[in-house]
Amino acid sequence: xxxxxxHVNGLPATSRRGILREWWHKVRGQTVAAERKGGxxxxxxxxxxxxxxxxxxxxxxxxxxxxxxxxxxxxxxxSRLGYVPNHTARALSTGRYGNVALIxxxxxxxxxxxxxxxxxxxxxxxxxxxxxxxxDEDPQKEDQLLGRFSGQVEGIILASPRLSDxxxxxxxxxxxxxxxxxxxKGIPKVLIDSGTGxxxxxxxxxxxxxxxxVYVSGPSTSWSNKQRxxxxxxxxxxxxxxxxxxxxxxxxxxxxxxxxxxxxAKGATAAIAFDDLTAQGILAGLGKRGVSVPGEFSVVGCDDxxxxxTVPSLTTVSSRSIEAGKLAVSLLLEVLESRAVRDASYxxxxxxxxxxxxxxxx
Amino acid sequence: xxxxxxHVNGLPATSRRGILREWWHKVRGQTVAAERKGGxxxxxxxxxxxxxxxxxxxxxxxxxxxxxxxxxxxxxxxSRLGYVPNHTARALSTGRYGNVALIxxxxxxxxxxxxxxxxxxxxxxxxxxxxxxxxDEDPQKEDQLLGRFSGQVEGIILASPRLSDxxxxxxxxxxxxxxxxxxxKGIPKVLIDSGTGxxxxxxxxxxxxxxxxVYVSGPSTSWSNKQRxxxxxxxxxxxxxxxxxxxxxxxxxxxxxxxxxxxxAKGATAAIAFDDLTAQGILAGLGKRGVSVPGEFSVVGCDDxxxxxTVPSLTTVSSRSIEAGKLAVSLLLEVLESRAVRDASYxxxxxxxxxxxxxxxx
DNA sequence: CTGTTAGCGCTTTCAA
DNA sequence: TTGAAAGCGCTAACAG
Numbered sequence: 001x002x003x004x005x006x007h008v009n010g011l012p013a014t015s016r017r018g019i020l021r022e023w024w025h026k027v028r029g030q031t032v033a034a035e036r037k038g039g040x041x042x043x044x045x046x047x048x049x050x051x052x053x054x055x056x057x058x059x060x061x062x063x064x065x066x067x068x069x070x071x072x073x074x075x076x077x078x079s080r081l082g083y084v085p086n087h088t089a090r091a092l093s094t095g096r097y098g099n100v101a102l103i104x105x106x107x108x109x110x111x112x113x114x115x116x117x118x119x120x121x122x123x124x125x126x127x128x129x130x131x132x133x134x135x136d137e138d139p140q141k142e143d144q145l146l147g148r149f150s151g152q153v154e155g156i157i158l159a160s161p162r163l164s165d166x167x168x169x170x171x172x173x174x175x176x177x178x179x180x181x182x183x184x185k186g187i188p189k190v191l192i193d194s195g196t197g198x199x200x201x202x203x204x205x206x207x208x209x210x211x212x213x214v215y216v217s218g219p220s221t222s223w224s225n226k227q228r229x230x231x232x233x234x235x236x237x238x239x240x241x242x243x244x245x246x247x248x249x250x251x252x253x254x255x256x257x258x259x260x261x262x263x264x265a266k267g268a269t270a271a272i273a274f275d276d277l278t279a280q281g282i283l284a285g286l287g288k289r290g291v292s293v294p295g296e297f298s299v300v301g302c303d304d305x306x307x308x309x310t311v312p313s314l315t316t317v318s319s320r321s322i323e324a325g326k327l328a329v330s331l332l333l334e335v336l337e338s339r340a341v342r343d344a345s346y347x348x349x350x351x352x353x354x355x356x357x358x359x360x361x362x
Numbered sequence: 363x364x365x366x367x368x369h370v371n372g373l374p375a376t377s378r379r380g381i382l383r384e385w386w387h388k389v390r391g392q393t394v395a396a397e398r399k400g401g402x403x404x405x406x407x408x409x410x411x412x413x414x415x416x417x418x419x420x421x422x423x424x425x426x427x428x429x430x431x432x433x434x435x436x437x438x439x440x441s442r443l444g445y446v447p448n449h450t451a452r453a454l455s456t457g458r459y460g461n462v463a464l465i466x467x468x469x470x471x472x473x474x475x476x477x478x479x480x481x482x483x484x485x486x487x488x489x490x491x492x493x494x495x496x497x498d499e500d501p502q503k504e505d506q507l508l509g510r511f512s513g514q515v516e517g518i519i520l521a522s523p524r525l526s527d528x529x530x531x532x533x534x535x536x537x538x539x540x541x542x543x544x545x546x547k548g549i550p551k552v553l554i555d556s557g558t559g560x561x562x563x564x565x566x567x568x569x570x571x572x573x574x575x576v577y578v579s580g581p582s583t584s585w586s587n588k589q590r591x592x593x594x595x596x597x598x599x600x601x602x603x604x605x606x607x608x609x610x611x612x613x614x615x616x617x618x619x620x621x622x623x624x625x626x627a628k629g630a631t632a633a634i635a636f637d638d639l640t641a642q643g644i645l646a647g648l649g650k651r652g653v654s655v656p657g658e659f660s661v662v663g664c665d666d667x668x669x670x671x672t673v674p675s676l677t678t679v680s681s682r683s684i685e686a687g688k689l690a691v692s693l694l695l696e697v698l699e700s701r702a703v704r705d706a707s708y709x710x711x712x713x714x715x716x717x718x719x720x721x722x723x724x
Numbered sequence: 725c726t727g728t729t730a731g732c733g734c735t736t737t738c739a740a
Numbered sequence: 741t742t743g744a745a746a747g748c749g750c751t752a753a754c755a756g
Contacts, residue, residue: 042751052727053727053751058725058726087513094750109475120469120495131494132493152449311649405733416742451733454733456748
């Protein structure tokens with residue numbers, strides 16, 4: 001009974017097909033019908049089980065609406081045919097995709113992977129798949145990704161966007177949107193408040209007798225950067241420290257390395273970097289110039305992206321990126337469920353993690 | 363964790379809607395119709411442009427079939443309404459999803475992000491979106507993800523799968539599949555041959571006078587682990603080194619840290635670790651026990667996941683994960699295009715990168 | 725409880 | 741070059 005149906009339409013199958021089919025049977029033990037393009041449809045199952053198509057549908061979505069035996073019979077027929085519900089068709093019909101998108105500026109920046117992972121896990125718990133987008137720190141690209149995704153996802157999470165407030169707001173009207181580390185009015189967000197940690201860092205340096213420090217800033221369109229910059233400024237003023245700025249526009253090891261000359265030229269004895277990657281670059285540059293850390297110079301990073309993994313281990317500000325990823329997803333799902341724009345902000349505070357790259361001023 | 367401020371703007375939902383709509387007009391100047399569920403449809407554009415729905419469709423998919431003015435008129439109407447083609451509906455109709463999935467064991471393992479990024483970029487070049495899956499090093503989870511994705515993607519890339527050959531083969535029948543760092547007969551794959559690099563590493567240690575070394579192995583289901591293990595074994599035998607094994611079943615900093623006692627107990631003077639994360643953990647553990655590196659003990663990692671970023675910088679084996687990601691995608695797209703299972707294997711060779719964690723045997 | 729009947733938004737023959 | 745119409749596979753009223 002299994003194999004006959006497809007042969008009836010006459011055309012001799014190529015021998016290649018034959019081989020494939022045999023293998024199929026060995027591996028899965030399913031009927032030939034399943035070999036077709038996409039797969040078995042609801043109609044075939046309906047016919048096989050002798051019920052209406054809607055009943056098959058219900059067997060999967062609202063089994064409680066059917067008699068147990070019917071469900072049983074349908075499921076049996078389905079598995080006999082190797083039926084798998086078509087996600088896409090379902091989405092078209094319900095308007096629910098069961099997908100969310102996550103867009104980050106750079107997957108390879110160690111700040112993001114833990115966040116991505118957390119988001120992925122959380123989405124999975126609610127049976128959502130996640131699209132990942134990498135904007136390469138480019139607003140244009142970000143905009144483009146947003147557009148491409150928005151047709152097939154329930155909602156979007158935008159992490160550390162480099163896009164303008166206006167464009168973000170525009171997209172937020174098309175799809176539920178949740179922001180991470182960006183504050184746009186009316187849009188739900190998760191903010192990692194590195195300000196608190198940065199303030200502690202500044203205090204920490206002052207305690208060690210540093211009087212002249214520099215903040216090595218990150219991307220100009222980054223909310224986090226603005227926030228951190230403001231925090232050092234505020235704290236320095238309060239503590240009477242001399243503060244100057246050096247800019248490393250892209251957060252990377254390279255950028256930090258290249259910033260070292262400028263940093264040293266400022267006559268500072270300590271630097272607070274936009275992030276750990278930059279800090280690590282600075283450390284490398286300092287080493288290359290024979291400046292010892294923390295003996296002659298102190299460095300603090302931000303985001304605790306590398307953990308205690310490096311030597312000397314980096315004094316940094318905790319990041320909470322894992323919680324942020326998880327929260328963003330659950331916030332998004334909540335918004336989706338309530339179908340209302342909850343203008344919520346979760347703020348995660350941070351603190352200084354003292355390790356080995358800071359010490360007494362020389 | 364200090365205090366998390368949760369601030370929710372508490373306007374009643376109804377009045378918010380009014381405000382939202384007004385804002386909409388300000389920001390985008392679009393019609394209220396666009397506010398509806400998903401967005402503007404082909405029919406609305408058709409009406410606006412005074413043409414048939416099919417023409418609107420053609421304006422996007424086969425503009426050459428239409429007169430230039432008609433296309434123009436349609437595009438104009440479309441942008442006036444803010445029309446965006448519905449990816450899902452299109453997929454249902456054509457059977458082409460325009461998506462690929464990438465499944466990795468652990469996004470947060472620094473080996474993968476560069477690969478993910480490369481894959482993402484390459485897919486993007488051909489206008490494909492990528493689903494990201496994180497299996498958490500769990501075969502079950504991997505299987506599950508495979509199932510969930512397969513209904514909405516063109517093809518799947520499985521990086522360093524922990525799944526059995528049988529299950530992989532089974533999935534390969536349902537969807538085009540490309541493997542990274544796994545060798546299953548009949549399935550196209552990209553292999554990073556760390557064997558060459560590992561052999562060099564062993565030679566390097568022998569040159570430094572080490573006679574007793576240990577290989578700290580990774581996940582038992584990992585193809586790369588088998589390959590590396592075999593490579594050290596082969597090289598050690600050839601060089602007449604004494605070799606023992608310690609197992610760190612999950613590749614992580616933690617696992618490396620915990621393996622140190624066992625390593626020291628073997629009486630070895632050098633260790634080759636499954637990957638850089640593990641190596642870094644070993645380094646930390648050694649430091650904790652006051653064993654100096656490379657003075658008293660040499661360590662070599664694998665995958666060059668951390669670059670020269672750490673201090674002392676890790677002697678390791680190059681990884682080529684970026685090329686692997688890129689290749690895997692282009693291989694997959696090629697398979698999709700030709701609709702034939704090209705049983706291709708790309709093999710990327712590696713080499714030793716000598717940095718600062720290896721030295722003369724004590 | 726279950727079947728019938730419309731669609732979801734788009735593509736794709738087939739005619740005109 | 742364009743339009744009409746028939747689906748893609750599934751869900752969701754609305755009747756029985």
